[in-house]
Amino acid sequence: MAFDVDAIRDDFPILARMVNGKRIAYLDNAATTQKPAAVLDAMREYYENSNANAHRGGNALAEEATEIYENARKKVARFVGAAPSEIVFTRNTTEALNFAARFCAGQLGAKRILLTEMEHHSNIVNWQLAAKSAGASIGHVKMRSYGKLCNEDVEKQLEKRPGAFSFTHASNVLGTVNDADALCKMAREAGAFSVVDGAQSVPHMKVDVHEMGCDFFAFSAHKMLGPTGLGVLYVKKELADKLEPIFGGGGAIESVMLSGTTFARAPQKFEPGTQDVAGAVGLAAAIEYLEKVGMGAIEKRVEGLHKACIAGLKEVGGVHVHGNGEKTGIISFNVGRLHAHDIAQIASDDGVMLRAGHHCCQPLMKVLGASATARASFYLYNTEEEAQRLVTSVKRAKKVLS
Numbered sequence: 242m243a244f245d246v247d248a249i250r251d252d253f254p255i256l257a258r259m260v261n262g263k264r265i266a267y268l269d270n271a272a273t274t275q276k277p278a279a280v281l282d283a284m285r286e287y288y289e290n291s292n293a294n295a296h297r298g299g300n301a302l303a304e305e306a307t308e309i310y311e312n313a314r315k316k317v318a319r320f321v322g323a324a325p326s327e328i329v330f331t332r333n334t335t336e337a338l339n340f341a342a343r344f345c346a347g348q349l350g351a352k353r354i355l356l357t358e359m360e361h362h363s364n365i366v367n368w369q370l371a372a373k374s375a376g377a378s379i380g381h382v383k384m385r386s387y388g389k390l391c392n393e394d395v396e397k398q399l400e401k402r403p404g405a406f407s408f409t410h411a412s413n414v415l416g417t418v419n420d421a422d423a424l425c426k427m428a429r430e431a432g433a434f435s436v437v438d439g440a441q442s443v444p445h446m447k448v449d450v451h452e453m454g455c456d457f458f459a460f461s462a463h464k465m466l467g468p469t470g471l472g473v474l475y476v477k478k479e480l481a482d483k484l485e486p487i488f489g490g491g492g493a494i495e496s497v498m499l500s501g502t503t504f505a506r507a508p509q510k511f512e513p514g515t516q517d518v519a520g521a522v523g524l525a526a527a528i529e530y531l532e533k534v535g536m537g538a539i540e541k542r543v544e545g546l547h548k549a550c551i552a553g554l555k556e557v558g559g560v561h562v563h564g565n566g567e568k569t570g571i572i573s574f575n576v577g578r579l580h581a582h583d584i585a586q587i588a589s590d591d592g593v594m595l596r597a598g599h600h601c602c603q604p605l606m607k608v609l610g611a612s613a614t615a616r617a618s619f620y621l622y623n624t625e626e627e628a629q630r631l632v633t634s635v636k637r638a639k640k641v642l643s
């Protein structure tokens with residue numbers, strides 16, 4: 242079936258927005274994606290017809306809300322190849338990675354943590370905090386050249402026997418996709434738990450956490466057409482069964498006495514308090530939408546847009562692209578000595594929404610030798626015409642700013 246981008250665009254009300262008298266070209270999808278009407282409708286429908294407090298039963302509506310929430314969990318689990326009891330809802334990837342760090346450095350006793358130089362701050366600061374309170378040390382795998390992890394350094398660092406190895410599946414700056422299966426296997430063989438940041442991979446490719454062999458895997462609904470405020474932490478069953486909750490409260494318990502508490506089974510024990518049922522409904526609707534279009538078709542489409550955009554930028558002259566984000570639709574670039582923020586500002590004046598800055602990756606920026614980059618990131622609703630508009634804006638920026 243041909244990829245009908247016009248029909249897809251019609252599903253996203255915001256894409257008709259005008260900014261500065263121009264129709265927006267939304268190229269900031271790595272930051273957050275837009276939401277199709279199907280997601281907005283599903284959330285509205287839930288609030289209008291079924292809203293109650295999930296897992297606080299005793300009335301028909303609460304039971305319905307519980308069923309809706311758990312059905313959403315099943316859908317999420319199936320989408321990433323997990324069992325429902327291995328799926329913990331969080332607020333976002335950041336919170337999920339903070340949980341994973343505290344599980345590993347705290348309860349699982351990791352005294353050395355291995356990260357990489359290409360991590361998002363969400364996968365650096367969490368470990369620094371967890372390592373500090375557990376008295377653990379942190380090492381970092383080096384990058385060989387733009388966008389590639391140095392495999393020899395992974396091996397060398399794993400010889401130091403870290404208790405946990407955490408890395409990004411896909412870089413939000415470079416778009417590079419790391420070989421998560423191989424890295425998890427190496428971690429396992431070295432006796433380290435593996436924690437994978439999937440914020441930029443799950444929206445773009447078929448992920449199967451069991452096949453990958455990771456222990457923890459994190460991602461966010463808002464980067465894959467779902468709502469903000471909902472994230473996911475996959476916790477491998479053996480670990481989910483044995484780990485203790487980090488936060489305690491209502492809904493996560495079996496029984497509470499003044500002398501102590503016994504906890505519910507996973508995943509409920511990790512989800513105290515009232516949960517974001519509407520968010521889970523939104524994520525389930527987003528998954529349905531992505532599956533309807535097809536993850537393979539999305540991947541191909543995004544690769545095509547990436548190629549077209551790179552070809553256009555090459556013609557501008559003086560554009561340096563960092564890494565290769567073909568599969569994730571990410572293009573981070575600098576133009577000569579022009580400041581990335583100025584490029585993004587001029588593009589914004591043209592209605593083209595980019596991101597400029599360090600992208601929450603200051604250590605990576607240091608490796609790249611740049612204080613900031615401009616970043617375009619594509620998703621299924623973008624068009625070749627929008628890629629061309631970006632190229633035209635970059636040309637204009639070069640002319641105005643040089």
Ligand SMILES: Cc1ncc(COP(=O)(O)O)c(C=O)c1O
Nearest residue numbers: 333334335361363413438440461
């Ligand atoms: C690779 C990566 N990890 C983690 C995050 C954090 O995601 P969130 O802000 O949804 O917690 C992001 C967000 O941009 C990201 O790109």
